[in-house]
Amino acid sequence: MTADDLVSLRRALHRRPEPAWREFYTTARIVTELESRLGDELADLHVGPEAIASDHRLAVPDDADLTRWYDRAREAGVDDVLERLAGGYTGAVAVLERGAGPTVGLRVDIDGLPQQESDAPDHAPAADGFRSEHEGAMHACGHDAHATIGVGVLERIAESDFAGTFKVFFQPAEEVVGGGKAMAESDHIRDVDALLAVHIGLDHPTGEIVAGIDGFLAVSHIHAEFTGEPAHAGGHPEQGRNAVQAMATAVQNLYGIPRHNDGATRINVGVVEGGSAANVIPGDARVVAEVRGETTELMEYMKQRSRRVLRSAAEMHDCTVSFETGAEAPSATSDGELASIVADVAGQTAGVDRVLERDDLGGSEDATFLMKAVQENGGTACYIGVGTDHPTGHHTATFDVDEASIGHGIDVLTGTIERIGAEGV
Amino acid sequence: MTADDLVSLRRALHRRPEPAWREFYTTARIVTELESRLGDELADLHVGPEAIASDHRLAVPDDADLTRWYDRAREAGVDDVLERLAGGYTGAVAVLERGAGPTVGLRVDIDGLPQQESDAPDHAPAADGFRSEHEGAMHACGHDAHATIGVGVLERIAESDFAGTFKVFFQPAEEVVGGGKAMAESDHIRDVDALLAVHIGLDHPTGEIVAGIDGFLAVSHIHAEFTGEPAHAGGHPEQGRNAVQAMATAVQNLYGIPRHNDGATRINVGVVEGGSAANVIPGDARVVAEVRGETTELMEYMKQRSRRVLRSAAEMHDCTVSFETGAEAPSATSDGELASIVADVAGQTAGVDRVLERDDLGGSEDATFLMKAVQENGGTACYIGVGTDHPTGHHTATFDVDEASIGHGIDVLTGTIERIGAEGV
């Protein structure tokens, strides 16, 4: 792919951002692109339900929402692949088989965000005509560039003398921490010896490469539903079983779960809702909370404590509470050997003027599911940062990437994969 | 009106229940009915914005909602009156002028509830074909009967030799405590010497009359909106200003406002809502709370304390909070002299087999605005209970009235009004 091709693909994806499990157009477009560029060179191209372990999808939206996005993709004219994705089974795994050698994986995520994109004249996508056509949705975290990098690296490896197997995991639903598990539970990850994952930006400027990113916080989302009994607030307050009082007690005490000496923890009650009318003792309430930990164990500590708080708060107000895990990801660590290769390759890559050995993400990512799966099988994994000048922060309305960095990412990844093919890990 | 006419009107209204400020069909139907039955006998028939002090409407729904119900009324074919009600200016005041004598008022409320009506075969409206045609709305508190009583009494007084002026206030939006103030602030109440208000049921069986109801709890609805600052829950929890923590602190402490030695108080946080996503420190939250007091002073005590709690809870979490009063009604007392007349008349009314001197409502009602307005002008007021066998409680899906009680109500009210005309108060 020429630099123009890369820009063109990235912008096509940018114009049609699709949030988690609704990457219908995106998946179809990637599939079409791969088929036209690589055709028979691909040993396999697993699409939708064949790419993921469907039972392990987390945080899937409701049917009405899926259908609305599905129909929108159809209107964009990508029919033939689309049917295979119906019901929110998005994503793809592309496989190149190039003889004896290690199996190397590359994971890129492809979903957009529920974020309105800026139409300010100094916002490049608006100025240059590739602003989101899906109002309220936006590629505000660079996954359009990630998908493009995935396609680009595949083509470059196909053209190289890499010996071994190379797989690209086009993962859906990263933004809701919902797709990593489904991909990690699929068979495709089983034989991977070395896994690379990549993220653009993260406050690193164009020309900077982070060889190995760590500091992934393990995360779990808790959906809790309190059920009490409504009653007339004026006439019979004593007959109510007040789900909002239970909820408020829970919120107060969730934030009060003790810090842990083993490392950083996090707790947030991100969404609350309850009751029906001013004059009715509220009989129902729900919260969506999130816990994190520097390690998976710390996340579990927060989770267990949270459940205790939620249960006791319900009990206190004679309510019941039910739980559901909305999304979840473990922590993970980049392997030093792989990071050394990346650093070495990056140091010799044109356009790269600074290489950092490591950095902390300080957030959560469900690439960790795939990293852990590979590491538990005896393989190695590494999460690579590709610097890009971004005018404003990730997840903001004026986020944008420097398209030059797409090439840097492709160069560093291709070089690393070739080196692994040549030297093993 | 014959008994059949009364039943027929009540059922027509029952079929088309309309919630607060959306009584388009209901008002139009009442107006049509009055014009056809009384025509030129009416000295005045004030409709919509002429019946109420428009600036004093409380708890008015948004335009989209008003429009939806307006259009629904138009489809039901009541066009000509309808235009005068556009924008949610519902209700009517009908006036009979019958020479020198006192001005007597009768207040009846006309709105329905946001309550799904039962379709069980033993629920009379369902069995007899006059169940609500507005899914999700229902006359579950007997205001269909109240409106019918209002029309019936007007016709009876028109036929009687009552001397004086008689006004019926067909009041909208009682269920949200939103219409009483607008009617009490209109000029129509100014010259009323004696005001009667009426409610059917209230756990009294058919044949029972309560001469004077008291125990109206003063009520006020507080809409509070907390505004903080969202932040990434994993990356920068310390940068958030957490509106949900503020809200939870407020809820805990609102319910903890001390009881008052002067009488009963109530507090309820009926609706809460806040936040946007699990991984975002919630930057906004809102609550709808309700306070009540056995007296207006006690309600004010609860209101002042609530505001203090809400303000300090916001301050504690570095948020701001804004308030709006959603609806409000004072407490009031039925005057003994009027109640004596009612009791006396009721004792001589066919079908009435038991007369109670007084009873407590134990809830709130915005008829109190009109009662207080009259009393402050030196007049008297009395709130009358008309027993009716109701299979299940007010505000439930299977509430229904015994239509025989409509006649009892009309008889007692007519007799009382005639007596006032004859003897003064």
Added chain:
Amino acid sequence: MTADDLVSLRRALHRRPEPAWREFYTTARIVTELESRLGDELADLHVGPEAIASDHRLAVPDDADLTRWYDRAREAGVDDVLERLAGGYTGAVAVLERGAGPTVGLRVDIDGLPQQESDAPDHAPAADGFRSEHEGAMHACGHDAHATIGVGVLERIAESDFAGTFKVFFQPAEEVVGGGKAMAESDHIRDVDALLAVHIGLDHPTGEIVAGIDGFLAVSHIHAEFTGEPAHAGGHPEQGRNAVQAMATAVQNLYGIPRHNDGATRINVGVVEGGSAANVIPGDARVVAEVRGETTELMEYMKQRSRRVLRSAAEMHDCTVSFETGAEAPSATSDGELASIVADVAGQTAGVDRVLERDDLGGSEDATFLMKAVQENGGTACYIGVGTDHPTGHHTATFDVDEASIGHGIDVLTGTIERIGAEGV
């Protein structure tokens, strides 16, 4: 007793106020007084453990405290009776048997308060030399007058031609709601046909009598002890089980127990305590809470809800909680027939210029235990108010009584008892 005798006795008691279960001097002095005045006329004089059901004492102070007061009484020189009271078994029941007739009881309470008495020159006890000699303790509620009335009525009945049995219950520990139960569980109350109780003051001036006081709030004291696990707050906060967090959660939610539609309720967390040092996660905490209800049922409602809150708060923070009932009293009602007799007698009593049929106490009193015991046995009971000019409120440092009202109380009670003897109830 002459008026001077009454004043002299009252002042002697006033000088030596003793709080609950420590009425050693007081009991001994009453016993001595009765023996010297009535001697053989008394059929029985039950003292200390013979006057009460010892196992039912509530809110008894610790041994060290009892001993300190016991020793103080000994120093005041009342040795011979004293030994019978050792261990905090105070109080007495004096019995006159005067032939066939009803058994009438009179209950007076005798304890002082832990309140420093004023030494201001315009405070009569200070000016006239009978201010409390026990620093930090004071007769600030008139029980010195009550005890004097008890002695006075006994002497008057002994001199009268009353036919029947008359018992005076000199009850200890009213101020902590701790003595009523022990006296009500004794055999002495069993045969009482009509019980009178008396209180001076209560904001009624000298010359006013309240024939029947009602509105006793039922009350219960809850001592709750939270036990968790301390831990180093810096080194291992996650290892603590935080009893203070449990306590704070409980406090917040105790005050939030819903109001009840059946009548007034009260909740207070009067004392809290917990933890050991700033840098130790607190492993223990305790609260003393009080619940009240307009009826015994309402008090029980508050008690059950409180226990649920306390249990769940402990559970939430992985602590345990244990309960103890510190003191308790039911509600009660004065019987109308008895009150009528009192009103009638009072109306004819010199010095009484106003008789109120009834009034509400609006507080708690453990005379209710004795009232209920008599009422449950088929007898009647009445709580009488004797007005007295008191310069400041009960339980304040400058409370004092108008000694003339002691005579009014004796006159009204004597007259009532004679009437009951003559006419029955």
Added chain:
Amino acid sequence: MTADDLVSLRRALHRRPEPAWREFYTTARIVTELESRLGDELADLHVGPEAIASDHRLAVPDDADLTRWYDRAREAGVDDVLERLAGGYTGAVAVLERGAGPTVGLRVDIDGLPQQESDAPDHAPAADGFRSEHEGAMHACGHDAHATIGVGVLERIAESDFAGTFKVFFQPAEEVVGGGKAMAESDHIRDVDALLAVHIGLDHPTGEIVAGIDGFLAVSHIHAEFTGEPAHAGGHPEQGRNAVQAMATAVQNLYGIPRHNDGATRINVGVVEGGSAANVIPGDARVVAEVRGETTELMEYMKQRSRRVLRSAAEMHDCTVSFETGAEAPSATSDGELASIVADVAGQTAGVDRVLERDDLGGSEDATFLMKAVQENGGTACYIGVGTDHPTGHHTATFDVDEASIGHGIDVLTGTIERIGAEGV
């Protein structure tokens, strides 16, 4: 000093543990020991108010407590020095001047803990007759050994050919984080070029040396006093301004202060107290809270947020709150150069079989005040760990040290100080 001398001094101090600012015997004993051993060799021996900046003492106990311990020390017969310490001005600074060269400081702390010492037969101090003679107080953190090391090193340096100035800071009140500031604000620290501090144990066994300890959490103690208004809980709950409700609201929200992305924070409400009686709305309450941070900035963040919570909680319940800082210490870091010298010396010390470059304290220590004072003046500082086999954890009833490690500490410190004298830093 022979090994026997060291053991003998340590045991003498162990027998008379004295908590913060009450180290009367301890200071006097150290002074006596130094005078007898070093006499004229000491250039200066600053005692009590001459050793510290008196105005900067934190967390000083009340006079009664000071006097009790002072009298106890007098009884132990250490009169002559004692008078200089009256009022809780404890501690000493001993100075050796040995010609031109750097000024080296050594800080040792000398206070005991309010902890009952075990009398179990397998607890060495109990078995060997040097268990605490002060019931309820104990050297449960090894400061008896620290003081002994201080004396031992002074004597060794006096005997060595060290060139420069050497000062030992015998610091009081470390356990309450109260003495470090007073010593750091004195003039004695101003000219120190290199400061060493030492702690025994910390879970390191005998024979292990930690060359440089870091991870000191900055700490601050907040004493907050809520003042409201008491009221009768039954009669007039609405008149109270409830300080316990304010306190409970504060506790709930203090623990809920958000975690910070820059590093570890801590919060604890270690002591609470409030109210007077079950039936009185509590008008006063107080809390002692502690905040910590991995850096001084993080501690300040916690402190600012805590004050906001406390202020708003008071405001919410119409109370006032006043603050006092009980104790405070910054964070600090051991300098690498000094640590390298320590490691090097330790590696050549007999009895030392393992040297760790660094370790984290994970707690707070007010040696940081002195370390920062030196570092801000351009000097260097290092906190050294000396392993000792301790049967149970610090601050437990059966804590004890392996007396052999006292010698290791003296050897390593002496060697390090000589090296600094010879080579500078």
